[in-house]
Amino acid sequence: MDDQQAIAWLKQGDITGLEVLVRRYQDRALRTAYLICLDADMAQDIAQDAFLRAQQRIDQFDDSRPFAPWLLRIVTNEALMLLRRRRHRESAPGGITEATLTDERPSIEDMLAAAETQEAVRSALARLSPKQRVAVVSRYYFGLNEAEMASALGCPRGTIKRRLHDARQRLRRLLPGWVHDAGS
Amino acid sequence: MKDLQRKLDLCATQAVGTRDLWPEIAQRAQNRVRSAPRQAISPLGWVALAVALLVLTGTAAYAAAPILRGVYRINPTWNQSAADASHPVDMSQTQGDCTVTVEQVFIDSERILIGGSVHGPETMSLSPTKLSLVTGDGIDLPFVDGAGDAREDGTSAWVWAFDATGLDALPPELDLHLSFELNGIPRNTAPEPMAEPADRRGDGSVVSVELSPIEPTVYGPFRFAFSAPVADPSK
Numbered sequence: 075m076d077d078q079q080a081i082a083w084l085k086q087g088d089i090t091g092l093e094v095l096v097r098r099y100q101d102r103a104l105r106t107a108y109l110i111c112l113d114a115d116m117a118q119d120i121a122q123d124a125f126l127r128a129q130q131r132i133d134q135f136d137d138s139r140p141f142a143p144w145l146l147r148i149v150t151n152e153a154l155m156l157l158r159r160r161r162h163r164e165s166a167p168g169g170i171t172e173a174t175l176t177d178e179r180p181s182i183e184d185m186l187a188a189a190e191t192q193e194a195v196r197s198a199l200a201r202l203s204p205k206q207r208v209a210v211v212s213r214y215y216f217g218l219n220e221a222e223m224a225s226a227l228g229c230p231r232g233t234i235k236r237r238l239h240d241a242r243q244r245l246r247r248l249l250p251g252w253v254h255d256a257g258s
Numbered sequence: 259m260k261d262l263q264r265k266l267d268l269c270a271t272q273a274v275g276t277r278d279l280w281p282e283i284a285q286r287a288q289n290r291v292r293s294a295p296r297q298a299i300s301p302l303g304w305v306a307l308a309v310a311l312l313v314l315t316g317t318a319a320y321a322a323a324p325i326l327r328g329v330y331r332i333n334p335t336w337n338q339s340a341a342d343a344s345h346p347v348d349m350s351q352t353q354g355d356c357t358v359t360v361e362q363v364f365i366d367s368e369r370i371l372i373g374g375s376v377h378g379p380e381t382m383s384l385s386p387t388k389l390s391l392v393t394g395d396g397i398d399l400p401f402v403d404g405a406g407d408a409r410e411d412g413t414s415a416w417v418w419a420f421d422a423t424g425l426d427a428l429p430p431e432l433d434l435h436l437s438f439e440l441n442g443i444p445r446n447t448a449p450e451p452m453a454e455p456a457d458r459r460g461d462g463s464v465v466s467v468e469l470s471p472i473e474p475t476v477y478g479p480f481r482f483a484f485s486a487p488v489a490d491p492s493k
Binding site: 089092093096097100101103104105106108109112114117118121122125126127129131133134144147148151154155158195196199205210211214215217226227228229230233 | 263265266267268269270271273276277278279280282283284286287392393394395396397398424425426427435481483
């Protein structure tokens, strides 16, 4: 069954259509959510909420467009909303607070620069703001260009440019050697 | 870029592994179906909509414009917003013998006000339910307040207010999807007793009378998709 058939079933209220879409896109949704929130359990909640939101809003989905970008946009929105809600009452993932997100201690940069591990990637992402992470994930994980990002995230193109620029600057400092080839 | 994409993918895959989300989603989806009528609107929304219930009656939409202005006056900030920068929508939908018109919308960084009118069967009292406003990006906007008004000639109108403070970086123009249903209940109709309407036996003892529930007539869902400019705070 292809996406269009599954969506048609879902629009008719047949939950089998949702199952097809969940099994097909759950890995991407989960990984996307994780790259934004950097917490595996929270990512699971976000991905589940996103699929249920998609089910709720399926009548608004334009059948002439691909399903994945629409779903992943819901995932990023759900992730940002959850982070925003939690920011008020607890620290950011990994114990990194909003205040320290703007903190650039050289010792940490040096440590991450030396560590070519996945944990280094995670730590570097954790030093970005949630919106910068969404920009990085949209650009370098989904491969969207700036115009597509502006449309998907509902932001002016200038805002997208600034967030990407700031994120790249920080990642270059934190992870020298693997950001420069990403282009600007 | 491929290298960066691969590293991001590895980072995420290593952290979350492979999980089957379907069993829990299926359970939650089933629960949602069972409880959908109660989930659609927050408790605050129900209180506010109860006010609107009093005035959303079968009416003539063509005469709604003056009374809509009156509804805006209920709240001074609404009135100012509507006077300054409301954007005309003028979209109507008819389902059965009920026609709903979204007349205008006002958007700023704090709230979204939607004003409209309804024209339904004169014998029905109509109340909104499952009210939802979502941006083009899929962000749900919470309902915060609502009011309506009616005249003796049967004309009615409503204004609904939604919280927009959760939206970041508002674009110059915002896409919105409004949906709701209307429950119609016959006006001035008391529930008919199911059993023989004898509340007192021959021996004088009081017995309970079972009342048959009134099933509302559901109109909708009404769905409107429209765009409107965001008000410039500097003006």
